[in-house]
Amino acid sequence: MTRRVLRTLLPAAALVWTAAVGPAAAAVPLPIDAPLCGPAELERLDGLQADLDAKAAAGEAGRAQYWYVDPRACRLSVAVLRGAEDAHTEGFVGAALAASALPAPTSLTEVDEPVDRRIARVPAPAQRGARAAGTLHGGSAIYSGTSGLVYECTSGLNNYRPGTTTTAGHCADAATTWYDARGNRIGAVTDWRYPGTDWAVITPVAGWSLPNDVLGSTVPVARFGKASLGEAVCGRGATSGTRCGSVTAVNVTVNYPDGLVKGLVRSSQSGGEGDSGGPVYDGGTGLGLISGGASSGSPTFFQPLTF
Structure with a gap:
């Protein structure tokens, strides 16, 4: 069994390694309307992704950043931090390659930066005449406190669950009560999940208006x-x-x-x-x-x- 690695430089300067176990596969771009994988190939790739998920949940992903099934190219794509050579990363990539076979190869991409959550740690904004409540639009800045260093996140979609707003689950993991930029208490987190998935529901205190915008x-x-x-x-x-x-x-x-x-x-x-x-x-x-x-x-x- 042989493995051939092909390298293609993308416009964004990310290095793509298309690795296949078995006969060499041509690393050529596919048009957006290329045929999708057949059911058997998709089932196999979904199973491979689930296997990698299990290894990662056990702390064995190393510096692998993300992975997904690409149904247009009919392959599993894995992004790894450039230069990572620790045992866990090598083992994770090896597992992805070993399970791969035509017509569903594994595509490896080296990325220059790690991915991370987009929560911020910032000084609390100066309070500007706090009031009991007001109007909270989707996409508004929200803060975990009103003094010192606080977490900053963003309010999400209003009324996905009627009468509530939303934000990321890792924001709820950081704090359960959230305020607007004027220091008004918006409300408390009443449901959330992180990690595994990444969502949170905030139920506002009385008086807040939550427009669908x-x-x-x-x-x-x-x-x-x-x-x-x-x-x-x-x-x-x-x-x-x-x-x-x-x-x-x-x-x-x-x-x-x-x-x-x-x-x-x-x-x-x-x-x-x-x-x-x-x-x-x-x-x-x-x-x-x-x-x-x-x-x-x-x-x-x-x-x-x-x-």
């Missing part, structure tokens, strides 16, 4: 849906404002430093610390909540609306 957009968020490959999306973060891109992968497993998160969506939109929990949408359809990404801004990973 997102800052920076004039289109009301009137419905909720599921993101699809190639779909144009925008996201709103407290730090980055509105950033747009397209969906490049679904059902992605991300190996954050403090926990594994499965089922995320990868998009080409950029972002930064403080954007965690912000809404991702396509026109008037809410699609998810910003979870994390590369420190340089792209890619971004978001939690779909599955809670």
